[in-house]
Amino acid sequence: MDLGRVQQLDEYRWTVPLAPGETRAPVLLYGSAPLLASMDDKVLEQAVNVAKLPGLVKASMTMPDAHWGYGFPIGGVAAFDPAAGGIVSAGGVGFDISCGVRCLRSDLSLTDIAPHLELLANALFHAIPAGVGEEGRLKLAPAQIDEVLADGAHWALRHGYGVPEDLDYVEENGRMAGAVPANVSELAKKRQRGEMGTLGSGNHYLEVQVVDRIHDAETAAAFGLREGQILVSIHCGSRGLGHQIGTEYLVTLAKAASRLGIALPDRELACAPIRSPEGQQYLGAMNAGINVALANRQILAHLTREVFARVLPGSRLETLFDVSHNTCKPERHRVDGRDALLYVHRKGATRAFGPGHPSLPERYRAVGQPVIIGGSMGTGSYVLAGTAESEQEAFSSASHGAGRAMSRHQALKQWRGRELIDELAGRGILIRTASLRGAAEEAPGAYKDVDLVAEATERAGLARRVAFLRPKVCVKG
């Protein structure tokens, strides 16, 4: 991004000079100068476009890991007021509805798993279906798909995947309200029949990690984290079903925008008022998509436990937390001293409720919601905690990952999957992947520096760092 086009407010906040009336609200970009400089100019254009949409509240925001997305930037946060003509947009949620991370904490130390690392990597790769179109052991009948769409992780639990305590540590307690299975097409449901309990491809992964560094001892203790401890993070979403919902509703919402005379600065911003039939229809389908992702991560957590039980008998894996990155959720926020129900789009951004939020489980209520910033393949990840300041800043939102620094196409020209995997193995990080091409696209060098993203996230007040995690095994889609 050309820093000449933006105006710096302080070390980690930037805005864009705009003509009067050019947008409905300002643009607010979070991040350090080097992070912003590494972003495509398209991020800026997209953030400005979002600021032109009806009913936007406060500002069109981007997190420190932002990059160019479909319509809305990835790493974008935008809240809309339904009472002021506010809209909902499929491009503002993302195609992989409720893509997110389930993080499990073990009672193991690095010394416990070190002798079994190869075995663990192979067993996980064998047990976790990964790759484009890959299916699992579970094949759902059409009626069962509707149950998953309505009940999310609760469905998975009823069918023997996981333990009840898991749900205390999943957003929405594992079941998103407002799901309308009837709003999801038969084709979307059909695509998902064999894809429950699968990882998918692209940036999705299952990683075995070690807690390498504690930043905040008190919060780490509340999260049950200690140095040397083994964690497992599972990054995936709603697979073919979510993608199908996004594809179909893009058309529905574009027609609605046209019918209602909503001016779209970019056709990728197809949207409809929250208080319109099409807006409500999309929200019902999207909520169902969220439930598929929550169920998917619940099943994958169970499959992971089965592998650990075999390779490391007697070990325990508890859910630390499960965060969603691609959602539009109705939430109450204070704006200009007034309490308002807003629809918050977070696309490649994590909800990050601060201390005391009533939706947080008792165990974390005093310290804030766990936030997980998943790094690129083989680099490292962060656990952070939500802050009170983030509510004032960004509707309680924070970064979700390292964020791409270059396109997949560019990455393919620069790296070879086999060489990357060999190099990482030399550094004690075992990669198991369904696609060497996919591994090249996911080269660590194609991403921003996760340390800089986590630091900027903390300095901007969006969340505070709790622990740094170093990868040991990574199963890639």
Add this chain to the structure above:
DNA sequence: ATGTTC
């Protein structure tokens, strides 16, 4: 991200 160029 994606039955990756339906």
